[in-house]
Amino acid sequence: MQLIGVDTGGTFTDVVVVTGSGQLAVAKALSTPGHLEDGVLAALRRAAPMVGTDLAGLLASTDVLAHGTTVGLNAVLTGAGARVGLITTEGFESTLSIAKSNKIHDLPIADRQAPARWAKPDVLVDPRDIVGVAGRVDASGAVLADLDDDQVRAAIAGLLRRGVRSLAVCLLWSPANPVHEDRVRELVAELAPGVPVTTSNRLASRIGEYERMTTAVIDAYIAPLVSSYLERLEKQLRELGFGGTLLVVRMGGGVQPAQAARQQPVHTLRSGPAGGVAAARRLCAQAGFASVIAADVGGTSFDVGLIIDGEPQYARRPTISRLPLAVRAVDIESIGTGGGSIAWIDDALGSLRVGPQTAAASPGPACYGLGGIRPTLTDAAVVLGYIDRLGGSLQLDGDAATDAIRREIAEPLGLSVTAAADGIVQVACEQMRDLVRRATIQRGHDPADFALLAYGGAGPQYAAWFAAGLGVRGVIIPALAAGLSAYGALCGDLRVRAERDLRPQPLAEALSQVRAALAELEPEVRRQLHGAGPHAEIRVTRSAGLRFHRQLHRIEVEVPAAATAGDLIERFRDRYERVIGPGTAPEETPVEVLSVAVDAWLPTAVPATASRGPAPGRPARHKTAVFEGWDVRCSVYRWADLGAGQRVAGPAFIEAETTTAIVRPGQAAVVGQTGELHLELGS
Numbered sequence: 001m002q003l004i005g006v007d008t009g010g011t012f013t014d015v016v017v018v019t020g021s022g023q024l025a026v027a028k029a030l031s032t033p034g035h036l037e038d039g040v041l042a043a044l045r046r047a048a049p050m051v052g053t054d055l056a057g058l059l060a061s062t063d064v065l066a067h068g069t070t071v072g073l074n075a076v077l078t079g080a081g082a083r084v085g086l087i088t089t090e091g092f093e094s095t096l097s098i099a100k101s102n103k104i105h106d107l108p109i110a111d112r113q114a115p116a117r118w119a120k121p122d123v124l125v126d127p128r129d130i131v132g133v134a135g136r137v138d139a140s141g142a143v144l145a146d147l148d149d150d151q152v153r154a155a156i157a158g159l160l161r162r163g164v165r166s167l168a169v170c171l172l173w174s175p176a177n178p179v180h181e182d183r184v185r186e187l188v189a190e191l192a193p194g195v196p197v198t199t200s201n202r203l204a205s206r207i208g209e210y211e212r213m214t215t216a217v218i219d220a221y222i223a224p225l226v227s228s229y230l231e232r233l234e235k236q237l238r239e240l241g242f243g244g245t246l247l248v249v250r251m252g253g254g255v256q257p258a259q260a261a262r263q264q265p266v267h268t269l270r271s272g273p274a275g276g277v278a279a280a281r282r283l284c285a286q287a288g289f290a291s292v293i294a295a296d297v298g299g300t301s302f303d304v305g306l307i308i309d310g311e312p313q314y315a316r317r318p319t320i321s322r323l324p325l326a327v328r329a330v331d332i333e334s335i336g337t338g339g340g341s342i343a344w345i346d347d348a349l350g351s352l353r354v355g356p357q358t359a360a361a362s363p364g365p366a367c368y369g370l371g372g373i374r375p376t377l378t379d380a381a382v383v384l385g386y387i388d389r390l391g392g393s394l395q396l397d398g399d400a401a402t403d404a405i406r407r408e409i410a411e412p413l414g415l416s417v418t419a420a421a422d423g424i425v426q427v428a429c430e431q432m433r434d435l436v437r438r439a440t441i442q443r444g445h446d447p448a449d450f451a452l453l454a455y456g457g458a459g460p461q462y463a464a465w466f467a468a469g470l471g472v473r474g475v476i477i478p479a480l481a482a483g484l485s486a487y488g489a490l491c492g493d494l495r496v497r498a499e500r501d502l503r504p505q506p507l508a509e510a511l512s513q514v515r516a517a518l519a520e521l522e523p524e525v526r527r528q529l530h531g532a533g534p535h536a537e538i539r540v541t542r543s544a545g546l547r548f549h550r551q552l553h554r555i556e557v558e559v560p561a562a563a564t565a566g567d568l569i570e571r572f573r574d575r576y577e578r579v580i581g582p583g584t585a586p587e588e589t590p591v592e593v594l595s596v597a598v599d600a601w602l603p604t605a606v607p608a609t610a611s612r613g614p615a616p617g618r619p620a621r622h623k624t625a626v627f628e629g630w631d632v633r634c635s636v637y638r639w640a641d642l643g644a645g646q647r648v649a650g651p652a653f654i655e656a657e658t659t660t661a662i663v664r665p666g667q668a669a670v671v672g673q674t675g676e677l678h679l680e681l682g683s
Contacts, residue, residue: 002061003606004047005490006040007068007272007483011299011340011361012390012457013039014483014658015047016490017058018606025050026483028457028658030394031361036071037233039361041240059242064604066489067258068249068272071229072222072265076124076321081221082166085159086125087152087184088213089172090132095213096123121322124221129164131155133171133184139503141177152184156191167197168220170213174201175501196223203264204326206595207501211326218323219266226265230258247494249275252328253312254495254601260528266327269320272485274330277305277312279488280453283478285310287672289451293436293472296485297458299340300358302432304439305332306450309578316553328497333439337431339378339458340365343405343424345412352409352420354428366404367396375404380424381461383417385625386653387660390457418626429465436470444581447472455484460661460677464650468681479639479675482658491606496528499597507546507593508565517596518542518559525600537602545595546572548586554594555579612675617641620655627651627665639675646671 005016017025029042048058075081099120135147174181178201188197200216248261249271280294292307306313318329336356363372367382379401410420440447451474454463460477467475498521545554557571573585619635639656650663663669669677
């Protein structure tokens with residue numbers, strides 16, 4: 001079986017090919033905003049010769065192509081989604097604009113300190129495109145007032161006349177009884193069969209109308225764009241000979257068929273970073289690390305996720321652009337610090353800043369030679385002699401990088417160009433280090449309990465800086481670093497999930513209700529996977545969302561078939577202390593159940609890749625680079641030449657086609673069995 005993983009980032013599109021024999025190929029191409037499928041095909045064309053074929057031959061021999069995409073996320077962040085109409089319960093038309101009373105949630109720290117900047121999140125729906133309809137269901141699911149079909153028909157017709165391209169439906173207490181939302185869906189299909197419609201109960205059967213409503217609106221907001229993109233991509237792949245299955249990464253973990261992604265695109269919002277965490281979990285388990293900090297340095301952002309005891313962590317309150325989501329998402333914290341992040345001077349403080357503004361793929365950093373004139377982190381790396389090409393083929397313009405840093409940073413601050421470039425690297429890496437600390441220490445986790453996996457196109461370049469001083473158990477740079485999120489796409493299980501919120505109640509009193517709800521949900525997830533693979537291979541996990549009495553957030557624990565309430569409470573307390581910290585689970589506090597969920601998946605078999613032989617590689621060349629303000633002669637190795645067990649002392653550079661690992665003076669890198677690098681950071 002041949003597999004292809006594709007991840008589209010803000011700057012580069014990455015492709016990983018794993019052939020049936022275990023041969024591995026990694027390729028990159030610049031992303032192409034507006035027509036992202038062009039960047040995907042460009043990266044595939046570059047990967048094809050690496051496995052001895054052309055694009056048509058590569059696609060014809062591929063069984064599965066799994067894709068992490070940013071189409072929906074970009075639409076939300078840039079306000080470029082479709083015009084949405086919202087149908088809700090009469091009297092609750094202002095739910096989105098009222099939002100929550102907390103105006104500072106998810107605001108940057110600087111804005112939290114300035115009350116004049118406090119504001120609620122933007123609303124994605126024009127208030128004139130929100131229509132209330134009569135009909136009420138109560139918390140028990142009883143119908144108090146029937147839905148008026150004629151009023152709903154009039155609402156749909158009026159919204160279509162106003163030019164909406166997609167509809168969201170969110171009625172009160174639809175998780176308890178979806179009959180009214182289902183009827184609205186039927187009427188939309190009757191009156192406007194080509195218009196996408198999202199009903200909140202099918203997307204997120206969760207209590208809390210605001211979170212459920214924002215999720216439904218976001219899904220409808222991005223549906224036309226995501227659907228159009230996936231249709232264009234699949235059409236071009238089919239025309240070029242692809243006869244396999246197209247899958248899309250879910251931000252809650254795993255992959256799903258492209259058709260399912262078109263029907264519920266909200267699950268694709270952060271699919272790329274989720275793929276990276278999935279790959280980090282797999283690789284570190286093979287290396288013997290159960291708890292891992294997954295640190296992804298890309299072109300536009302730095303993303304950090306935690307894996308604890310072999311399991312990725314899920315966001316307790318997932319948000320996108322400050323809007324809450326009622327669907328599952330891998331917990332990933334991000335800042336706007338990446339290779340393309342723009343360096344600038346804060347006029348108010350006279351200090352150097354890096355990001356969050358980005359040069360992206362177009363025009364890109366000044367060194368790309370594509371019209372960019374603002375200095376970036378990548379330009380600083382070029383000036384310091386760390387890199388001279390990107391993505392295997394993009395030659396970087398050192399003169400352009402030098403000019404940009406001199407003009408924008410060095411001269412205004414009265415520094416030499418190299419000192420300014422070094423300052424850019426130091427500031428950027430300190431921001432990365434700070435995010436790792438926030439993701440661990442501020443949540444009660446000791447970094448010494450974790451290994452750190454640095455990946456992304458720029459991860460190997462800066463791990464030697466930002467990992468220093470964290471006190472982690474080890475620092476690993478995978479051989480697939482530049483394409484790890486793409487690799488995570490192809491090794492993700494085909495996964496579906498069904499969940500339901502319950503009325504909060506003591507677990508000891510609600511165990512029979514929990515079991516009944518799980519029994520209702522399991523056939524649903526099995527049905528969704530029917531035909532996707534051998535029925536006997538479908539694996540199912542049943543879980544319950546538990547919390548201590550009066551807490552806001554829940555933690556999921558598995559519900560074995562024969563478990564008693566006491567067993568589950570013990571599991572919860574143990575899990576709580578592992579996630580939150582020792583001593584945080586008081587014995588005397590009652591435990592409540594809030595939700596149930598059933599996950600079903602088909603495991604993906606990824607061909608094993610070859611182990612690295614022991615033959616040591618010699619430096620391919622030497623070059624001069626700047627470290628700590630000094631010009632230093634450094635050895636340059638080809639990553640592919642290094643043997644397992646080989647130790648490379650810094651200062652050194654280890655180059656692959658798609659990235660460069662930097663080993664600073666006083667550090668060393670030891671090559672592992674699969675070609676990964678284990679950094680020894682020194683004192």
